[in-house]
Amino acid sequence: MSNLRFEDLPKAMELVLDKLLQIEEELKNIKECYQPNEPTELMTRQEVVEYFKISFPTLHQWTKHGILVSYRMGNRVYYKRSEILDILNK
Template sequence: MGHLKFEDLPRATEIILKKLSALEEELKKIKEHFQPKEPVELLTREETAEFLKISLTTLWQWSKKGVLPSNGIGNRVFYKRSEILNSILELTHRQRK
């Protein structure tokens, strides 16, 4: 739409309104399906053991066996809360079978 004449304004306005309406619909769909990304929460060995109500020895054994995935940063070990919860759900699911 290069140069508009006065008589072109109603049609141009109609086109603009249709495009705005389509954009509103797309934004509505995006908002309905948008899931904000949860920040990764790292727990120390002590926090993880307390969270699971187990000893540090049991936590070490579970990590060594692969029951709980651990993440080493430098010479420290951390556990992601989301991975802990997923592991618990997986174990519970296995026990029900």
């Protein structure tokens, strides 16, 4: 439709409106299915110790025996809050 004439405008507008309706429907479907990812909240060793009211050696033993999973970032050790809450719910 590169060479449009005045007589072709109504048909061209119809096509444009149809395409816009299709795009709008697709966006609506995407919006309904969209589930944003919540960022993972990390806890420091100090926060975990205070949360469970345990000592650092106990936290170390729990990590060593696989009760809690630790994640290292450089020299720091973190625990996922969601995993800690899952352990409490068990």
